[in-house]
Amino acid sequence: MGYEHNVDACFADRIGPGGIARAGFERLRAEAGDALGRLAALQGSGRMALFDLPATRADLPVLQAEAARFRADFDRVIVLGTGGSSLGAMALTAIGVPDGPELIFLDNFEPYGLDRALAGDLSRTGFIAISKSGGTAETVAQFLACIAAAEGRTGGRSMSRTFLCIAGPGDSPMRRIARTHAIPVMDHPPEIGGRYSVFTLVGMLPGLIGGYDVAALRAGAAEVLSQAIGDPRSPPVVGAALQVAAAQQRGIRASVLMPYESRLDQFSRWFCQLWAESLGKDGMGTLPVRALGPVDQHSQLQLYLEGPPDKLFTLILSDQRGQGPVISPQATGGDPALAYLAGHTLGDVAEAEGRATAATLIARGRPTRVIRIERVDEFTLGSLFMHFMVETILAAHLMAVDPFDQPAVEEGKKRTRDYLLQAQAERERDAG
Numbered sequence: 001m002g003y004e005h006n007v008d009a010c011f012a013d014r015i016g017p018g019g020i021a022r023a024g025f026e027r028l029r030a031e032a033g034d035a036l037g038r039l040a041a042l043q044g045s046g047r048m049a050l051f052d053l054p055a056t057r058a059d060l061p062v063l064q065a066e067a068a069r070f071r072a073d074f075d076r077v078i079v080l081g082t083g084g085s086s087l088g089a090m091a092l093t094a095i096g097v098p099d100g101p102e103l104i105f106l107d108n109f110e111p112y113g114l115d116r117a118l119a120g121d122l123s124r125t126g127f128i129a130i131s132k133s134g135g136t137a138e139t140v141a142q143f144l145a146c147i148a149a150a151e152g153r154t155g156g157r158s159m160s161r162t163f164l165c166i167a168g169p170g171d172s173p174m175r176r177i178a179r180t181h182a183i184p185v186m187d188h189p190p191e192i193g194g195r196y197s198v199f200t201l202v203g204m205l206p207g208l209i210g211g212y213d214v215a216a217l218r219a220g221a222a223e224v225l226s227q228a229i230g231d232p233r234s235p236p237v238v239g240a241a242l243q244v245a246a247a248q249q250r251g252i253r254a255s256v257l258m259p260y261e262s263r264l265d266q267f268s269r270w271f272c273q274l275w276a277e278s279l280g281k282d283g284m285g286t287l288p289v290r291a292l293g294p295v296d297q298h299s300q301l302q303l304y305l306e307g308p309p310d311k312l313f314t315l316i317l318s319d320q321r322g323q324g325p326v327i328s329p330q331a332t333g334g335d336p337a338l339a340y341l342a343g344h345t346l347g348d349v350a351e352a353e354g355r356a357t358a359a360t361l362i363a364r365g366r367p368t369r370v371i372r373i374e375r376v377d378e379f380t381l382g383s384l385f386m387h388f389m390v391e392t393i394l395a396a397h398l399m400a401v402d403p404f405d406q407p408a409v410e411e412g413k414k415r416t417r418d419y420l421l422q423a424q425a426e427r428e429r430d431a432g
């Protein structure tokens with residue numbers, strides 16, 4: 001597997017009263033294991049398509065061909081899409097810099113970023129607009145703005161070769177815009193929710209354009225899934241029971257994810273959407289918190305150690321020993337205050353800091369799970385994606401909420417539309 005999962009320091013028998021009791025946890029773990037068994041029975045039926053994706057390879061040739069075209073034609077690819085339509089690919093392409101065109105994700109809707117991106121040379125810039133619903137205001141508005149900006153600036157390339165759209169099947173504003181401009185549209189699988197879509201073309205295509213090994217990503221996911229299905233004590237089952245037991249028994253209100261790897265910071269953003277939108281309903285759910293080590297030791301850690309004991313910590317640690325520049329003993333100038341650094345690499349220091357934070361949290365009786373990874377690569381990331389998806393789905397089961405919907409976000413979207421219509425009406429009234 002791409003990781004080791006250690007939850008010992010979450011239990012009262014290890015960390016004292018801040019920890020959870022084994023008995024209640026074991027009941028939840030058994031229930032989560034049963035739920036996974038029922039979901040696994042749907043494999044291959046199309047009713048749990050997420051579980052079929054890791055073993056799928058048939059879609060890759062078409063995506064590889066499309067990616068090859070983008071790689072040949074463009075120096076920059078601007079990806080439009082928000083939430084589940086971008087976070088997975090952003091997490092994947094944050095793990096390294098293989099090669100290929102620069103990928104620019106305009107996931108946060110704001111004029112400044114779009115203006116800057118569009119101010120560049122558009123003759124070697126491709127665009128991919130992604131929206132499962134095909135109607136998300138931010139993505140549709142960006143799509144229209146990019147089409148308008150690209151017209152006459154594509155270096156003679158047709159719109160159909162400059163833009164690509166990924167949208168759910170059926171009529172939608174995005175599809176209508178694409179049709180007007182003869183922009184090709186690929187289908188977003190309707191049976192996979194946006195925040196679970198990283199293993200579909202939504203994650204795979206940007207990944208392939210960036211030169212990432214997407215088969216390894218799926219292989220990592222496949223391994224976690226098959227192990228979880230075969231073993232009711234597997235990490236995602238244990239993780240779900242842990243999160244729910246912590247909330248039920250210890251009033252835990254927040255789930256902090258703290259990788260000690262900048263390359264996994266985007267992964268934490270992906271996790272936050274997954275956890276929040278899947279669980280936050282009917283008064284249930286815990287607050288997902290994105291933290292990054294070591295930098296947040298100098299920002300959040302004081303609160304984590306001495307603030308309210310309402311957080312469950314998940315640290316993702318990798319063995320960075322031996323990596324990076326060496327601090328030579330000569331460079332420390334023989335200063336005794338710096339003797340502890342002499343001869344170490346920067347990776348040695350980062351590794352010691354991650355270990356120290358885990359030990360300090362544990363010493364303070366704060367429930368702390370440690371996920372150890374060997375390296376940050378596609379296989380490991382695929383493992384972590386699948387781990388947290390299964391953990392989230394099973395936690396939802398234990399909380400009796402639906403992990404696949406997000407009914408409340410519609411309210412804000414409707415208000416946005418109303419405000420804009422109102423402003424339009426006022427403008428027209430003032431004008432005439």
Ligand SMILES: O=P(O)(O)OC[C@H]1O[C@](O)(CO)[C@@H](O)[C@@H]1O
Pocket residue numbers: 082083084085130131132133134135136139194195277406409
């Ligand atoms: O892919 P779409 O339909 O544009 O949705 C983007 C995101 O917006 C949400 O619906 C929330 O507003 C998310 O669930 C989703 O990932």
